[in-house]
Amino acid sequence: xxxxxxxxxxxxxxxxxxxxxxxxxxxxxxxxxxxxxxxxxxxxxxxxxxxxxxxxxxxxxxxxxxxxxxxxxxxxxxxxxxxxxxxxxxxxxxxxxxxxxxxxxxxxxxxxxxxxxxxxxxxxxxxxxxxxxxxxxxxxxxxxxxxxxxxxxxxxxxxxxxxxxxxxxxxxxxxxxxxxxxxxxxxxxx
Numbered sequence: 001x002x003x004x005x006x007x008x009x010x011x012x013x014x015x016x017x018x019x020x021x022x023x024x025x026x027x028x029x030x031x032x033x034x035x036x037x038x039x040x041x042x043x044x045x046x047x048x049x050x051x052x053x054x055x056x057x058x059x060x061x062x063x064x065x066x067x068x069x070x071x072x073x074x075x076x077x078x079x080x081x082x083x084x085x086x087x088x089x090x091x092x093x094x095x096x097x098x099x100x101x102x103x104x105x106x107x108x109x110x111x112x113x114x115x116x117x118x119x120x121x122x123x124x125x126x127x128x129x130x131x132x133x134x135x136x137x138x139x140x141x142x143x144x145x146x147x148x149x150x151x152x153x154x155x156x157x158x159x160x161x162x163x164x165x166x167x168x169x170x171x172x173x174x175x176x177x178x179x180x181x182x183x184x185x186x187x188x189x190x
Contacts, residue, residue, distance in 0.1 A: 013050050015040045020061045021111055029058070029114045055120065062121040065112060066128045069094065084140025085182035088149060091136065092182070095153040096175045102160040102167070109161045142188050149178045 007015070019039035023031035033054055037047040051057035076093035077086065115121045136146055156174060159166055181187055 009050070012040070012042060012046065016042065016047055016050055016057065017061055017064050020057050021065075024058075024061070024114050025107055025111050029117055033057075058115065058118060059120055059124065062115050062124050065108075065115070066125065070128075070132075083183065087139040088136055088141055088146060088182050089179055091132075092149060092153045092175065092178050095157040096166070096171070096178075102165055105157075105160040105166065109158060141182060145181065145188050149181055152178055 016036065019041075020031075020036050023036045023039050027035060033044055033047055036057065037044045040047065047057070051060060072094040073087070073090045076090040076097075078089070081089065116125060136150065137143070139146070141149075152174070156166070156171065159171075165171070
């Protein structure tokens with residue numbers, strides 16, 4: 001199977017990452033390179049051209065997932081918001097209003113769970129979490145307020161994994177209450 005006509009190397013790389021995500025969701029972390037190549041519509045040699053090994057492909061898939069979440073945080077930043085907690089509010093929005101429906105969120109969580117079984121991916125995620133934690137800690141909110149709103153956002157963002165819907169009035173109210181808490185210092189002292 002040769003190069004797909006009209007597809008650039010970047011398009012092929014993206015197709016391989018998407019195919020790796022699909023294969024890992026379908027077959028688990030032990031999905032073969034042959035399966036991934038087949039999902040992407042390229043030869044195994046074409047896959048190896050872009051990623052020298054399965055480990056390289058899986059690490060790049062993990063980096064891609066981490067970058068996608070960071071991009072959603074960046075997109076949720078309000079340019080008019082310059083007060084303390086700005087990044088935390090973007091984090092809340094990104095975590096609690098993800099792109100896609102609840103099934104897509106479940107698939108994303110399932111993929112990340114599979115990827116995290118690999119020590120190299122777990123280390124990559126730990127380093128990324130430290131980076132994000134440091135940025136959030138420097139965002140100007142008291143540590144206990146930050147811990148509360150981040151824990152609530154993280155917990156609620158995993159609700160689809162347990163079959164709960166996220167596009168409900170209660171979910172929207174929780175999002176608004178967390179955002180409100182980050183904007184009102186008078187609520188911080190109690």
